[in-house]
Amino acid sequence: MLKKVKLSDKEMREFAEVFADYSYGDNETGMVPLYPGYPDKTRLINYLIAIIRTANEYNGVYATSDRKEGIIILTDTTHPYPGSAMIKMMWRMIRALGIKNFSNMMKKFQAGGASLEKKYRKSKKQFVQIELLAVKKEYQGQGFMRPLVETAFEVARKGKLPVIVTTDAKIKKDKYAHIGMSHINTRKLGDRSFLYDLVREA
Numbered sequence: 001m002l003k004k005v006k007l008s009d010k011e012m013r014e015f016a017e018v019f020a021d022y023s024y025g026d027n028e029t030g031m032v033p034l035y036p037g038y039p040d041k042t043r044l045i046n047y048l049i050a051i052i053r054t055a056n057e058y059n060g061v062y063a064t065s066d067r068k069e070g071i072i073i074l075t076d077t078t079h080p081y082p083g084s085a086m087i088k089m090m091w092r093m094i095r096a097l098g099i100k101n102f103s104n105m106m107k108k109f110q111a112g113g114a115s116l117e118k119k120y121r122k123s124k125k126q127f128v129q130i131e132l133l134a135v136k137k138e139y140q141g142q143g144f145m146r147p148l149v150e151t152a153f154e155v156a157r158k159g160k161l162p163v164i165v166t167t168d169a170k171i172k173k174d175k176y177a178h179i180g181m182s183h184i185n186t187r188k189l190g191d192r193s194f195l196y197d198l199v200r201e202a
Helices: 009-020 042-057 083-097 099-109 116-120 147-157 170-179
Strands: 062-063 068-078 130-133 163-167 183-192 193-200
Touching: 009 042, 009 062, 009 068, 009 130, 042 062, 042 068, 062 116, 068 147, 083 099, 116 163, 130 147, 147 170, 163 170, 170 183, 170 193
Parallel strands: 130 163
Antiparallel strands: 062 068, 068 130, 163 193, 183 193
């Protein structure tokens, strides 16, 4: 299993920018255009930094090596962040988008139906969730995604838990499926915007 790391402010921004600058291809746009300010991605990047920074503060970031070619952020419902951490992250996300925009984005996330996370929480089912996975541009296509995802599998295996992830890119969905996750649902948010829910059962 990969080791947990601490990221500098520069590294947090770099990974947020990598995630925000993903190339979706011609048939879909992902969630990016739905964020306020698009095509300027400043608010989206700050929103992503809010997630990364909170995970970084509470020891939730794994990296491929000390060079940090790629990172994965996981949440485990059997070992949740303290309530203060969630409040802090929510406040940062609201600051990044603005109160009205944050509310609108939450509605957009649910536009295609309930997320797998929401369904699991409603049924009180425990799980490990991949919150964010990013590989630096110069290391993409070199196999760094697999050890990151397999770390999620190892964390889940210890607690005999399923691993879930939602992605907004078909290419990413196919990569997760290739590594061992099953695509179980597609949620349509717009003409070319989709969310793909995947799971690897315990």
